[in-house]
Amino acid sequence: MLQRIQSVYLFICVITAGALPLFLNLWTNKAKIEVMFTDYIAYVILFASSALLAAVSIFSYKNRQNQFVINRLNMILNFILIGLFVYHSLTLSGEAQVSEKGIGMLLPIFSIVFLALANRAIKRDEDLVKSVDRIR
Template sequence: MIQRIQSIWLLLASLTILLLLFVPIVNSQSAGSEYWILATGLYKKTNGVAGKIEYFKPLFMNTVAVAMLCFATIFTFKKTIGQKRLIIFAMVSTLFLGFWIFDAAQNMPGGIASVNLGVGAFLPLISLIFCALALRGIRKDEQLLRSADRLR
């Protein structure tokens, strides 16, 4: 039986991380051009023409890997100890991803002082919250099973 609420929290965590591929993380304006960062790379818009300046292949691959880890954790419901360990690993990976995004934002043209945070800057934090809620749900299920075993 697939767990109830934990599956939903882990699916939401996975989708939140995948949104980093489509939602601007940070943006800035410098010398008449607009720059923004997605998990796929650094983009520039000048005179209405947008294009990718730099491709962040390792960041892209790490983002997809963390999202897949959160999604795959849903299907390890038979071993709750292993599932809890995978969730903690996903949380650490998400923190690592957040620091990596911050490092990429520091290298934007115009410097970190001229950067405006986008919605994507808060997505790793939201994903961490969803993973923590999934962990809490697993613990509640374990307590429910222990209480049912005592009644037998």
């Protein structure tokens, strides 16, 4: 059952949270030094746990309700990550510290979109199974 569309969405989420942060910078400070997610341990933990939750969700395809809950928890984790990015960029003293935001700050938003699409597909599968059970 790994060929379902929600597995594809979750695999994209694993790539977005697990591999892309290694190559994309979060921001560039005024000294033109690129700040990566590996510079902050909280970001490393949150990105890694988001990728791990998505991978666990891919392989829990037999229990759709559990998969749905894992995806919801992953969304909450990504919202926390967005909150940390916003907090970090707003508490610094304006353009004196952070001069250019990187694409890496948008990765949790992409993950949330793919998680929402996966949850929608899981819900559709669950509704299909319930409708078949009614016929019997």
